[in-house]
Amino acid sequence: MTEPDEQLTYEAATARLEEIIKRLDSGEAGLRGTLELCREGRTLVELCAAELEAVGAGLEELRLEDLVARLEAGAAAQGPPSG
């Protein structure tokens, strides 16, 4: 079984998901293979759902200067990089 990559993009995840569904629908996968595909598919569904959730909570509008200020504040809070 292929473990979904943490850095998998939404498109890659949905493409793999479609591949899994197609494979399951074909009935070619054995019992063990089916369960493994279902497990991988569920992980991908969760990943995609999280991505959709992130762009579905509500539109946030931000000015560029505010974002920059926020990032700078965050960097300052973390302190200068050691080394």
Next chain:
Amino acid sequence: MAEPQARPDGIAGSALPGPFSVGRYAADLREYLRARARVQLFGEVWNLRVSRTKLYFELRDAAGALPCSMWRNELEALQLSEGALADGAQVVIAGGLDYYTGSKTSSPSFSFAVTALRVAGEGDLLAQLERLRKTLDAEGLFAPQKRLERPGLPRTIGVVTGEGGKARDDVLAGLRRRGWAGRVVWGFAPVQDRHAAPRITAALQDLAGTGEVDVIVVARGGGSLADLFCFCDETLCRTVALLGVPVIASVGHHTDRTLIDDVAALSCSTPTHAAESAVPVHCRDARAELLRCAHRLSVHARRALLHRAQTLVRLSRAPSEHLAGERRRLHQRLREIRASGRRRVEDERKRVGRRALVINRRVQAEALDARRAAGLNALALALAAHDPERTLERGYALVSDRDGEVVTSAAAARGARSVSVRFSDAAVDATISRDDDDRA
């Protein structure tokens, strides 16, 4: 204006003549301008606008510009090829200054009234633009943005546009249409004047520099090519080309192709379309599709488990079913063996019975035969006892005549005269003599 107002007092202390009524002054100005020498001018056409009766444009060069107007019938009389007179066209015009004095309800306007026009060739600005386009293309700067992977579902979208422009609302409308509600970072910048290009460039660099933006939309509504010329700035275009974040350009319309359209990852005709292109995935559809996938997976998983359970049940039942089958087979075999044994015994019994019957009959027949033989022997003995041969053996003789009739008396013997005397071993003929009679 109905009637000129009564002339008011002038400004106290002013040495200038008047005050005069503005309408009269405007009429005088018009006459003054019209009295100026009529000349020929050359320059590039920009902001060309056509009304029902007149066309208006600005004649520009690097040093200055002049508003111009021309009657449409005079232009049409020139029979120029279609598109020959367009923004950027280098023209020579002839005419003179004119002034429309306006009225109470209409604004005055100053223009150079064109009475003749000749298209001299492609404008310098457009020629420069084309040269820059070729240079950037030759350097391969149209390609890098197109090689960038555009996310299907960006979390943060940067937008460079004018703060008060309609493009801003159009971008939001496009995002809403996609069902997308992530984070929009506005990089507001002027999008028209000569300060625009550096500000747009800076906004693009800053947005990309945050590392938070997945895709950037550069949006501006329609306008003349002159208005959009800031989007042909070389520095801006080189910046876009080498930016690590994909840029979607929506500047003006397709008829006005600027250089940013060439270097950007994607060029769209409207800000709404650009926003939709920034989010290729339709979020509402994607959610529905994801639910469908989850359901399909659930169905397959359930079926697989059910199948596994059924297999296990089948496997768990297999030994007892096998034993039961074996037991059934053994019982069957036993029944068959018993039946076969019974048939065999029955057959044997019948066969033995038949044989016993045969033997019995044979014994009975033999007994009968014996009995018959014994009877026969007795009869034979009885017969033998009465057999004359036996008498003959004891010394008696049987006398018969020639006819074979037994002679039982001497008289008959004499009467026969010739007789046969039979002894036990043989017969001999004899003749009865007379003497015998005498002896009798």
